[in-house]
Amino acid sequence: IILNKLTPQKFQQLMKQVTELTIDTEERLKGVIDLTFEKAISEPDFSVAYANMCRCLMGLKVQTTDKPGATVNFRKLLLNRCQKEFEKDKDDDEIFEKKQKELEAAEYSKRLVEELEEAKDKARRRSLGNIKFIGELFKLKMLTEVIMHDCIVKLLKNHDEESLECLCRLLSTIGKDLDFEKAKPRMDQYFNQMEKIIKERKTTSRIRFMLQDVLDLRRNNWVPRRGDQGPKTIDQIHKEAELEEHREQMKVQQALISKKEMGRGAPPQDEGWNTVPISKNRPIDTSRLSKITKTPVLDFNNQLLAPGGKGTWGSWGKGSSGGTSAKPRETTATPPPPQTPTKPALTEEELEKKSTAIIEEYLHINDMKEALQCVEEMNSTQLLFVFVRNGLESTLERSTITREHMGVLLHQLVKTGTLPTQQYYKGLHEILEVAEDMAIDIPHIWLYLAELITPMLHEGCIPMEELFREISKPLIPLGQAGVLLVHILTLLCKGMSHKKAGTMWREAGLQWADFLPEDVDVNKFVTEKNVEFTLVDESEKSNKKELSSAELSKQLDRLMQDKADNRRIFDWIEANLDEQQTSSNVFVRALMTSICQSAIIYENPYKVDGEHVKQRAVVLQKYLKDEQKELQALYALQALMVQMEQPANLLRMFFDTLYDEDVIKEEAFYKWESSKDPAEQQGKGVALKSVTAFFTWLREDEDESDNS
Secondary structure (H helix, E strand, O other): OOHHHOOOOOHHHHHHHHHOOOOOOHHHHHHHHHHHHHHHHHOHHHHHHHHHHHHHHOOOEEEOOOOOOOEEEHHHHHHHHHHHHHHHHHHHHHHHHHHHHHHHHOOOOHHHHHHHHHHHHHHHHHHHHHHHHHHHHHHOOOOOHHHHHHHHHHHHHHOOHHHHHHHHHHHHHHHHHHOOHHHHHHHHHHHHHHHHHHHHOOOOHHHHHHHHHHHHHHHOOOOOOOOOOOOOOHHHHHHHHHHHHOHHHHHHHHHHHHHHHHHOOOOOOOOOOOOOOOOOOOOOOHHHHOOOOOOOOOOHHHHHOOOOOOOOHHHOOOOOOOOOOOOOOOOOOOOOOOOOOOOOOOOHHHHHHHHHHHHHHHHHHOOHHHHHHHHHHOOOHHHHHHHHHHHHHHHOOOOHHHHHHHHHHHHHHHHOOOOOHHHHHHHHHHHHHHHHHHOOOOOOHHHHHHHHHHHHHHHHOOOHHHHHHHHHOOOHHHOOHHHHHHHHHHHHOOOOOHHHHHHHHHHOOOOHHHOOOOOOOHHHHHHHOOOHHHOOOHHHOOOOOOOOHHHHHHHHHHHHHOOOOHHHHHHHHHHHOOHHHHOOHHHHHHHHHHHHHHOEEOOOOOEEOHHHHHHHHHHHHHHOOOHHHHHHHHHHHHHHHHHOOOOOOHHHHHHHHHHHOOOOOHHHHHHHHHOOOHHHOOOHHHHHHHOHHHHHHHHHHHHHHHHO
16 A cells, blocks of 8 residues: 555655564565565666665565574665566566477467467566666666676676566666776677667667667767656646647647748748647637747757667757857848948847757757857847847756756856846746746756756855846746746756855845735745745744654665755754754754765675765764764664674774764774773674784874874
């Protein structure tokens, strides 16, 4: 029942229910794993949620049935289950092949053929689901790189369609995590084989396009054309159904608009209009849409289906001119009278083409200096709103990183004085005026716009008051201003503390009532959208609810799993715990356990991710204020080793790293070594033995220092 309800939104609530279940026998543990595994592979769209659930249950262990005193843990059983399913695929292929031959030899009925095809299809779906789940488990460090490489080699060896499709799914999920410097020769080998398979043309075009898709993904540094949005909400599904229903109407509408424009003497658009879908209940205001001259941008699939099947960054966004270099061929259109005696001004159409070329080259090679120079050389200050409009529009449906890069370029153009703020607002308004209509086709449009706009607030480029009031002008009548501002503030807090963002809002003299419809309850809106920091300084809050040890651990683990930066961790602690709580032993132990657990690399043998500890050192240093707190942290680490059944050498690696990063000092280590606290004796003997060499080294180092 719990698994049937598992969604990203309900994850925390449902995980609480799972942890409250009585799982105290090997049979029950296997039952939980079987149920979770079957759901994960049959519902691949939710594999991220199921993988996260498994990550939370990883430490679960029970007594084995056949060996008294021995235990078995969740991770090991899950790994066995994934491996069993992976190896079962080959057996299935042999069974299907044998069955096929039997049917061909005998006089078989149509029903038997259909049954065989259905069984094959079911096996294929399970195989794909398993691969996706394996990839997600690896991303959470529950499976090793060795296992991943083993999977890739097996899939590449098979050369059948199902294996190659699985390979593409797996590399799309984990390729980025495997493609680091040391593993590059091995990855190059895989991709050379994939290119060879494409060239041989022995597989279907569908598989060749999938392989090419992954090749292009790697060439693009593993940045996908469209971010994986995960499972869709019910609203999105309804909107997509509505979109499909009205696609034909949209084509008719486009044809009529083009005809009218032609009738008024407007120049024909070679590529046609890339308008958004027509809403069922509310037709689009074409007078607003017609302000935007659309520049078609091919999506990833269309790019792959083009002749040759090869899509690169440089070829995206091609208009009828067919080129995207920084200096495209000049059009033959007659320019208007010169603005200066020496250089003719660009027409809007010419500036549109040049803008597209500059934007695409900048996004491809990320050369800020070159882009700034190219915009300046256009010498068309009064038409730069076209550049802004193109930049926003052409990146709206690309990746988050692309939108951030575009936002940073616009920020630099304003900062250097090349782009007047009024030109920026004019280009931005043209997008904002049709954003609500575009939301039918781009459900996350307000977040995407926020990613493009937020960089403008960095380094005091445009004051918050001016920017927020300007971008809200076209949105207040539509009731959408508040939604966009919430997204901008949330993104802003990724680069600064909530406290600072709240101070910026209040110092700008901004009031939520100015941006929200009159019938909206301001306090309720602010609470629901998690922007309370705009109303009151977080540090002024009092009577914060005291969290239990389990709740504290759960929240800290979630932050670690989300790979939250240190600023976000500090913000969460400051917002939810008072000074008395952050000084408690319960908090110190929970923090130490969470950070150390997330720093373990689950290979054979286990290792410590030194970089991770180095990154989190500043967090530990802030709260391990004295020798007593450092001792509590060491007790927490000792308890973690007991929970993990004292893996060989792991405690020694932690001691080395914590000492090197100045998280735990000599005095605390010695105090832990000699401590006879009866409450902290479980596993102490084994732990002491495993770090004998560390203390020998520590004393020798101390003696050398004294002598020198």
